[in-house]
Amino acid sequence: MTKLRSNKVFAIFVALSVAVIAAGIILYALMGFNYAQDKPxxxxxxxxxxxxxxxxxxxxxxxxxxxxxxxxxxxxxxxxxxxxxxxxxxxxxxxxxxxxxxxxxxxxxxxxxxxxxxxxxxxxxxxxxxxxxxxxxxxxxxxxxxxxxxxxNLALTKAAWRGAIAIAVGAIVALAYLTIRFGVSCGVAGLVCCAHDALFTAAFFALTRIPLFSFAPLLYAAVAALLSVILWTIVCIVYRTGKKDPANAGLNASALTDKALSSCWKYVLCAAAAVMAVIAVLGLVAVAGTRSLVLPALIAALAPVYSSLVLGPRVFVPLRTKFDRRRADKKGGYFARKKKAETQTKE
Amino acid sequence: MGKKKSALFLVLVTVLLLGLCFMCTTSFLYGGYKGFYSVPSMTQKDALLGNGFAEGYRTQGNSISYYGGGYTTVYYPEGVITEKEYQDSLASLQAAADESGKGSGDETPEEKALREYRDSYIKIDGSTFRFKAAKKYDPDDAENSGAVTSDGAVIEEFQTAFDNAVAQLKQRVSELDLEHARIDVVNGYGVQVFVPTLSSKAAQVSVFDSLGHVGEVTVSYGSDEASATPLAIAKDETVRDYVKGAYAISNAGTTAVALRLTKAGQKAISDWTSANDGSLYISVGGKAIVNPSYQTSDSATIGSTLYITRTDFTKDSAKAIALTIDSALNGKQTDLTFSMGDVYRQNALFGDLALTLCYAAFGVVTLAMLVFFFVRYRRLGFVHLYTFLIYLFPMILLIWGIPFLHIGIETFLAVLLGMVLLSVSNIVTYESARRDVFQGKTVATSIKNGYKKCFWGLFDLHIIAALAAFVTYFIATTQLATFAFTFGIAAVLSGLCSLAIGRFLWATMMSFSKKKAEFCHFKVDEGAQNND
Missing domain, CATH: 3.30.70.260 (ACT domain)
Incomplete structure (x- = not known):
């Protein structure tokens, strides 16, 4: 799992993400989504x-x-x-x-x-x-x-823009909770994962021109953002549990993250696999009409796995290290000065 | 808890679950005509999923509440007719002309009418409709008003009026917030609207009826619509100087259309209602859309909002009426009128068996989940099964009980994702306990430690999922709102079931087993076993 945080792997993933998102935005601006399922x-x-x-x-x-x-x-x-x-x-x-x-x-x-x-x-x-x-x-x-x-067909856009705002606000509220419970660095990394997954999913649809219903890009972006928050929360929970373990007392943020990733990647993959299985069965066992919903939904379930295991930790570690160092400096400086002052007073 | 108490508790829970299972899954007829319907079969309103069995039952002449799909019609603007309507009118005029013209050489009035009708409706390139040809478009002079000139060019004023009317209709369909509702322009000059099956049959008619009212808003009062006196509007003023807008409001089970009045509007209406008995006619495009009755005995001063209620109002029908009035007042102005074509019921968009097959998909997922739990955890799988059923049946009852929820693809997805959340939570807890057992602790201590270690993590996970879902629900509309709300309640129920009920059930069920580790299929060495 440490390999996932290596510069080489990370660079490949980031290049892929940036390329898909940038190309997706351009294509969306030029051609929009392919709403062929709606038969415009x-x-x-x-x-x-x-x-x-x-x-x-x-x-x-x-x-x-x-x-x-x-x-x-x-x-x-x-x-x-x-x-x-x-x-x-x-x-x-x-x-x-x-x-x-x-x-x-x-x-x-x-x-x-x-x-x-x-x-x-x-x-x-x-x-x-x-x-x-x-x-x-x-x-x-x-x-x-x-x-x-x-x-x-005259596209009804109200549901689309309301949905976009709803997803953004929902994710921000969830991340605010994550920040309060797990710290700013977890919240910021979660925000990056969330934004990435929603954008990546929507951009992927714009890029691949997969035929969609008009409600699909937003619904799938919502599913991706929601799943991203949930999977990233699993990583954060395991990280916090590891940090509280007295056996890990001397480890820094980077080592703790590696340890958390090596014990939680199975949970993250299992959760994502279960979601994908649900979507696949819903689409494949159900009738032809729902099959067209399956492939796009699998993309929405796949993107959060990458962001919670690769992107999130990569954003989280430097932030956490910085916060830890600042806290240590603050504590060290303050306590050191206080202790010194007390000793001097006693003397 | 002792063994006896545990057994009694389990029997009670099992009986309760069986009862809920019966309520939620079984439908049957009794006494020849009476029927007991399962909770999901009463959960209506969805365009995508159709219930094939219900459809078959309905086609035998029985009344059934749920069959998916929706209704569709085409609105035709004044001056535009279908080829069928043209041919039908022509045939009846021809028959009348043949009858009247027998034996006479001069053109009879009937023959003249036939000739004029034939000359006045023409075809234009790119359209299969017939258009009324005239020199001008003027709704106030219906006789001489048309949509195209005699050489087939669309009259500019008609085109503008039509474009504005389409914009008004689009705004209304969009604001209705009905899932899968759609609006299409057919043949350039027909507006086809699809509205999903609504929970109230009367509301369905009302929505279609009110959607097609475009044109100017007029307010009149009197004992009947034909002789009603129009509201005296001062020079240089319009009806908007009296009525500002309209919206639908629901409170304590009553739904009303609220008209926002200006001071001049309040005074004019108060003056009339305090002096006369009769009705107030709020019309759009010359047709009364709502007509509340007043009596001098119950008259009171009208405030800035006039609430109009009707016994058959539902949230959807009141909203459609309010939107019609509001968009005619504040939307793009048009003086065009529409006539509604034939209405058709359309089958469920994904086919008649879509709902049945979705249940099959749900069954497959449930079976896969249970197989995993029973294979990996053996008898501990029963704890998960009970936890799952305690999650599922309240979930179904909530979907049934909450008016805006229904069975659809979004609902299925949300319920299944809730199942995933519940399963993941249980797996995390079981695995945590298993690790402790492997470290040599007793099963009872391991369970306690497992829950202790995982509690706050899983609590946070469920809170985050529920928070994100409910916030999304409050802002989003249509499918996304349905998905978000259903997932929100699924997350809450999953949290309750996995963190509170699951632990209790585990302790209760395990109390019957002498070898605790075997109950959970946690393979440990003899030393740890003996500690049990």
């Missing part, structure tokens, strides 16, 4: 229909709704259009006490924004031709309407 720009084809389709069957066991959707999807494929999302719509109307189903229905297909718009027109014409030729009454009389439209 897309083409939407909507097929709406009445009760005949919703309740009807074209043959035994084949619902008119499924049949119609299948035919439409065949037409999209013939036109070379591939949808990225399919949403079933259930018509509702106000029944006086709330929305109740009204037997209308629909399906919404989302296509990427760079799809050929003329193909949508051709697909619409093909679907309308199919409907005109369709003999099954459940579909033919189903009042089917096909429309397509470009859609652009």
């Amino acid at each position: 720009k897309a083409y939407v084809v909507e097929i709406s229909y009445g009760a005949t389709v919703v309740n009807g069957e074209v043959s035994d066991g084949v619902s008119a709704e499924d049949y119609l959707q299948e035919k439409c999807e065949e037409i999209f494929e013939q036109q070379g259009l591939r949808y990225t999302d399919k949403t079933s719509l259930e018509g509702v109307s106000d029944s006086g006490s709330g929305f109740s189903p009204n037997e209308n229905g629909g399906v919404r297909y989302t296509f990427s924004a760079d799809s050929d718009v003329e193909k949508f027109g051709a697909a619409q014409t093909a679907v309308e031709a199919f409907l005109a030729a369709e003999t099954a009454p459940a579909v033919a009389n189903g009042m089917v309407v096909v429309s397509y439209a470009p859609v652009s």
Whole structure:
């Protein structure tokens, strides 16, 4: 573990951090995050229909709704259009006490924004031709309407900026507690770790262009900052326990930190591994939609391990040494002078 | 504690846990139509997670409270219609024209109406909507007002009014602080809004209804909306010289829309309510959005804030109404009106089985955790299991009991991270005791020392986690706030369970074992064993 604090290893880690954060900030300024999961720009084809389709069957066991959707999807494929999302719509109307189903229905297909718009027109014409030729009454009389439209999302930014302020204040309050309980040097090192992890996580997303939901960068930065405080607290707890141990009485901050790191790295790795396992299982066992949340979340869990085991101690040791020296100077100077004065008085 | 007392205590704790487990996990029907619903099944409001089983139950015609997803609609500005609406109107006008024009050579009024309608709605490049063509955009002259000129160019005033109306709608959707709510511009001139399923069905309708009100705020009073007398506004003044803004307020279970009035507003409304019976109509875009009733008998001087309550108000519906009034007063001004299209219910964003599969993921994590504890610590694993259950069930009850919490990805993540915190705390304590046992101390002394050594460290760890989480919750909104608050209570419960309850359970359960070190699977030499 002492190796982790060596100049060579530290230089590599710092160079990596600085490069990722700087590149991430530049790319964020130029291009922002990749909010592709939110589908900020897309083409939407909507097929709406009445009760005949919703309740009807074209043959035994084949619902008119499924049949119609299948035919439409065949037409999209013939036109070379591939949808990225399919949403079933259930018509509702106000029944006086709330929305109740009204037997209308629909399906919404989302296509990427760079799809050929003329193909949508051709697909619409093909679907309308199919409907005109369709003999099954459940579909033919189903009042089917096909429309397509470009859609652009209006990003709601309030949650994002409130979240950023919240994370910063939350981390500062936690670090203030850490400072009171463990000393200024622990607090400052924790602050550096926290800021680093939140920035590193956000910068990593900006740099790698991983497709995200709009809430994701802040949520993951929050998770990283929170985990960073927790993992760094584990290091601080072990350091303080070691310092209180009479067996370590003669050791300086650097030696104590090395000793603390060699006994706590397992806990830090175990805690981080447990968090990562939770995230991985949540994403992998759960459905496809949540899988897109897993990879970014693992980054948020990985960054605090590095900062609590490498960056934090590296910031902490010089600060602690300085504070210890100042305290010793103060104590030495004061007590030495006092003792000398007392001796002189007695004499 | 003696063996008998320990046994009694453990039986009581087990019965309590079984009861809580039943409440939290079981749903069933009885007596044909009545149902007992588990606590999580009653925890509503989430757009991402859908309950596949509940969805299946609902489609059989049953009423079920939770199925995830949300509702979506498109708001169309005046002068813009969909192709479907155009074709439907054209078909009905054509039918009327065919009926009236039989046998006559001259153009009938119905035929004229058909011709005018056909000529007035045109298509423009890049849009699949139909736009009303006219020389000008003037909402006060609806007959001759349009969105585009006859050659298909969008009228500048219409474009400005539309842009301002979209800005107002965006502000409202954003300020509603509803998780996963979204707003999209469809086809350049339709505004599509998605609102997640809310806990109140009436609030859902109210939110959609009030969101679409854009335009000028007017205040009028009378016995009915049509004949209501508008507030007399002095020359060179606007309604903002009478009403400054609006906000929603909840107090002691009552939710109200609060109107902030100027002195002139207070006087005008006081004068009217003290002399007349009837209603005060607060309208946005010409449609009354809220209409409190007054009687001269209960009239009182109106203060600087007028509180309007309604029996069906919920936090969300009152907030939507207040935001509508406030943004129309203080947001970008527009005189455009919107009409709401068909409303559709949309399935859960991650699919209907998302919730069920999230439970499966939770099960996998729990199983992995328990396997680790039982393999490494054998019977001491039961202490962790009980501690974990004592953490989990109050956690579920709190999520159910706190109105703004619900089951979602953020909640799952926070509960699971709380589990990690609890497990790490227990591992740290067990390992500390194990080290002491290895050094030759008795198990009882080692446990005491283990807790003594770790207590303040783990206490600090939990306090830091809870502090950071609660502070984040107070400032953040939507998903982050939910995650932070849930994690905050998870940290508090984890701290209580690992530092207080866990120690007590360890002592209670171990009292039945003759060989204490074997109970904990702490392998020690004979000398230390004998000390037990």
